Amino acid sequence: MSLRDTLLALVVVVVWGVNFVAIKWGVEEMPPLFLSALRYLAAALPAVFFVRPPKVAFPILLTYGLAVGVLQFGLLFSAIGLGMPAGLSSLVMQVQAFFTIALAVVFLGERPRPAQLVGALIAFLGIGVIAFERFDGAALVPLLMTIAAAFFWGVSNIATKKAGRIDMFAFVVWASLIPPLPLLALSFLVEGPDAMLAGLTHMSLRTVGSIAFLGYCATLMGYGLWSYLLGRYPASLVAPFSLLVPVVGIGSAVLILGEPLSGLELAGSALVFAGLLLNVFGPRLFSRLAPAQ
Incomplete structure (x- = not known):
């Protein structure tokens, strides 16, 4: 990978x-x-006015939009709103890799490798350690919601695989049209019109900046650059970079938000990260060791 693309x-x-x-x-x-x-x-908006629709079946686009926008991020945002630490969320969300593997077995007929199964076992053991620390109901519910969000990220990954080799930036842009109406309806029913109005009328510049960052940077720029890299290089070369996301997530949450991590949460996080490492690098390591056996 070139220096420029590594920086991207x-x-x-x-x-x-x-x-x-x-x-x-x-x-x-x-x-x-x-x-x-x-x-x-x-x-x-306004991206859909400048990007052509992707060449993909509408049910796949709809499934992706509902899974990633309504279910994944609806659950994640709600979990963080209920007190799930931002840094810990960035790590727990990475178990989507193992949900994706399991869903690929069911819907795509893929077979997981032994290293991936061991990695999943280690990662979910780490989730269990974190859950033990947060066994109080008020703290456990946001954790379970974050795990559910990771599951629906896995669902969206399967929809992406079903879409095949298409313009993924266009796919993300047009799929972004799907979540707003269901989310607005859910917000009206669950959070109430008064809370929605209060959110709009008392919105600070920081919140405006957060929305802009989430929409334009995390969604469009992030997925656009990621799709570009996957189009130029093997997934095995690009995917390991995702392991750095929870490192940045936890680090930025500690530095910017001052979020603490308990000893058990650190131990559980280390197990989850070890499982992710084994999932990404384990199959290649085992294949290199195989001829010597």
Whole structure:
């Protein structure tokens, strides 16, 4: 990978890591579901007027839009709004890799490698350690919501695989038209019109900046650059950069938000990260060792 493209990958990592701080800032002043809707309105408009629709079946586009926009980010924003730490969220969300593997077995007929299964076991053991620390109901519910958000990220990954080799930037832009209406309806029913109005009328410049960052930087620029890199290089070369997202996420949450991590949460995070490392690098390592056996 060229130096320029390596720097672009690191830009994506930083943007996606800091993304969790922007979410935290946004939900402090805005109802989470309403914030999610505004994020996707920002991502879709005005981009849809300048980007041609992707050549993909509408059911796939709809599935992706509902999974990633309504379910993944609706749950994640709500979990952070209920007190899930932003830094810890950035790590827990990475278990989507293992949900993706499991869903690929069911819907794509793929077979996981032993290293991936061991990595999943280690990662979910880490999630169990974190859950033990947050066993109190008020703290456990946001964690479970974040895990559910990671599952729906896995669903969106399967929809992306089903879409095949298409213009992924156009796919993300046009899929961003799908979440706003369901999210606005859910916000109206769950959070209430008064909360929505209060969020708009008391919106600070920081919240405006958060929405702009979430819509334009994390969604359009992040996914656009990521799609560009995947189009130029093997996934095995690009994917490992995603391991740096929770590093940036936890680091930025500690530095910017002052979020603490308990000893058990650190231990659980280390196990999750170890499982992710094994998932990414384990298959290649095992294949190199195989001939010597």
